[in-house]
Amino acid sequence: MSQSVEEQSSGSVSGRRCAICFATRPFILHLLFYRGLQQHLCTSCVLDSHPGSFCPTCFDVFLHNSPPPHLLALCKKCPSISHLSCVPDVAFASNDYLCPPCSNPNFTFFCVTPNRANNAIEINLHLAKQLVAAATIATESIHNAAAMARYNAEIRVKEALVAKAEAAEVLKRFNNLLNNHGHRFGNDAGGSKIHEEEGCSSRFPNADDDTFVD
Structure with missing residues (x-):
């Protein structure tokens, strides 16, 4: 019997753990x-392992619409890219900009704390942006992998067709x-047979032949 969506989702979460932080x-x-x-x-490890794919302040994802370089600020410690508008002017002017993870050793993406009253998880706008950013990065990763697999499969098909044509040739x-060797061998065999019959007739005449001279 198939499981419900809730059961499938719960089972996938409880049955696996994060490959980085092992939660x-x-x-x-x-x-x-x-x-x-x-x-x-x-979500936290997706964002932490993909610096440069999103702004760590507003969590806009840089996939196909990255802003111009003059509107971006680069972290001096990691590949993280931030909107210039999201970076304090003093930090950028001094060329010492550090992204939030690099500036704070205790920084954690998607820090979710259950509600003390009912132990429920509340997702505010800030956390929702992080969740959407991580989901967008993950979706792009799967799409890129599928496109690469399809490209490699097409190459293998073309190689197989070429190999098939070469094998047929x-x-x-x-x-x-x-066929050419068989035709030549057939002609040679026929000629030899005729030659042997003629040789046999000339070398070994019939004993009953009246024209035989002793």
Whole structure:
């Protein structure tokens, strides 16, 4: 019997853990390719492992609409990219800008704290932006992997068709070679047979022949 959506979702979360921080029961797990392998990562680890893919302040994702370089600020410690408008003027002017994770050793993306009253998890706008950013990065990762797999499959198909055509051409040449050799061998065998019959008649005449001279 098939499980409900809630049961499937709960089972996938409780049955797996984040491949980076090893959290056994994260709020949500994202499926994406990490270090060449298909992995499940929590929201915090997705964001932490993809610096430069989003602004760590407003959480806009830089995938296909990255702002111009003159509107961006680069962290001096990591590949993180921030909107210039999201960076304090003093920090950027001094060329010592540090992104939030690098400026605060205790910084954590998607820090969710259950409500003390009912132990429920509340997602505010700030956390929702982080969740959407991580989901967007994970979705792009899966799409890129699927596109690459499709591209590699098309290449393999083309290679197989070329190999098939080459094999057919080799087989055709081989059959032609066999036919040519078979025709030549047949002619040689016939000539030898005639020669042997003529030689036998001239060298060994019939004993009953009256024209035989002793």
